[in-house]
Amino acid sequence: MDLTELLVLVEQRRREAGRPIVVGVSGYGGSGKSTLARALVDSLPHAVRMRGDDFLDPVRVHRRSPDWDGVERDRLATEVLRPFRGGTPSWFRRYDWDLDRLMDPEPVPRADVMVLDLIGLFHPDLLPLLDxxxxSDVDLDTATERGMxxxxxQGNDVDRRWTDVWVPNERDFEQRFAPRQVAEVLVPNP
Structure with a gap:
């Protein structure tokens, strides 16, 4: 599906829901999730982007895990997704990678559509909260090359994290949860 078709689908889904919706964008690290999310938000009226990196645990995300447990799914669901979909005011805390801590609470933005991009997003704990x-359909090898x-x-020498942790995490998550297969829409990113 291309971006134009995806925009039509998002608008249709929003009308059908009759409430704010969450569009989850996932894919392998380096697949272009953030670029796709920004393109969606730039093209949709009344849309906001939520960066998945704000919900990564800075220690666990660098460890081997069969389910990308470095994603703080409970915090994301409780502080952002449930309140946003329900139209309820709420506060969340971004993780600041430079300061290595959670920032002060800020309000969850209000909009008709929230676009959330995150690795490991299509996990059973979060799927019910994604409308x-x-x-972002790129094979793992290509995504890894691009990410590295x-x-x-950007001056980050993290090649060993890619090869020793992140790529094995991607493979484990794929085997366990089949994120590409549970996605409703595949957007090629050659």
């Missing part, structure tokens, strides 16, 4: 699931190149360009 539309979109997979991006990190190197």
């Amino acid at each position: 539309l699931t979109v997979w 190149a991006r990190d190197r360009a």
